[in-house]
Amino acid sequence: MKYILLLFLLLSFCLSVSSQTATPNYDKLLGGDDYGMKTYILVILKTGPNKIEDKKVLDSLFKGHIQNIGRLAANGKLIVAGPLGKNDKTYRGIFILNVKSIEEAVVLLETDPTIKDKVLEAELFKWYGSAALPTYLPNHEKIEKKKM
Numbered sequence: 001m002k003y004i005l006l007l008f009l010l011l012s013f014c015l016s017v018s019s020q021t022a023t024p025n026y027d028k029l030l031g032g033d034d035y036g037m038k039t040y041i042l043v044i045l046k047t048g049p050n051k052i053e054d055k056k057v058l059d060s061l062f063k064g065h066i067q068n069i070g071r072l073a074a075n076g077k078l079i080v081a082g083p084l085g086k087n088d089k090t091y092r093g094i095f096i097l098n099v100k101s102i103e104e105a106v107v108l109l110e111t112d113p114t115i116k117d118k119v120l121e122a123e124l125f126k127w128y129g130s131a132a133l134p135t136y137l138p139n140h141e142k143i144e145k146k147k148m
Contacts, residue, residue: 032131040079041105042127043095050118064113065120072097077108079134092120096127098134 032038052058072078080096097105102124114120 030131030134036131037128038131039100040127040129040133041097041099041102042125043097043105043109044091044123044125045093045095045115045120046123047090047092048115048118048121052117052119058119061113061117061119068112069095072108072111073137076134079136095122096129096133102126 030036030038052061069078069081073081077098078095079098081093083093084091097108099105099108105124109115109122109124112120115122
């Protein structure tokens with residue numbers, strides 16, 4: 001009986017170890033680690049100190065903001081962007097940037113006219129998420145009826 005129990009425990013251990021091998025769908029091209037994860041930069045956009053009253057100027061800055069989002073997305077640097085609902089923290093939206101460092105993200109953010117003119121400010125954080133996240137936008141294009 002002892003031997004049967006020992007054999008059962010050994011078999012259980014072997015099955016446990018073998019289940020930790022690489023999955024058959026592993027795609028190293030997405031740049032993930034062994035867990036399919038990688039580092040991004042999470043950007044929280046919030047209301048900045050510059051209050052522009054001129055509607056034409058403000059509209060122009062936000063038009064440039066949207067164009068910059070499109071440019072960064074087309075270049076594979078911005079993989080998620082969107083506004084936040086009204087809140088008491090003056091948070092306005094988020095970006096997830098496909099770069100490894102805060103310094104790289106700051107350079108990209110300086111190309112946004114709303115940030116450059118301090119209509120929006122950015123808080124940046126390193127974020128560890130799925131390496132498949134860059135596949136989000138191409139899949140989104142399959143389900144959108146209208147372009148923004």
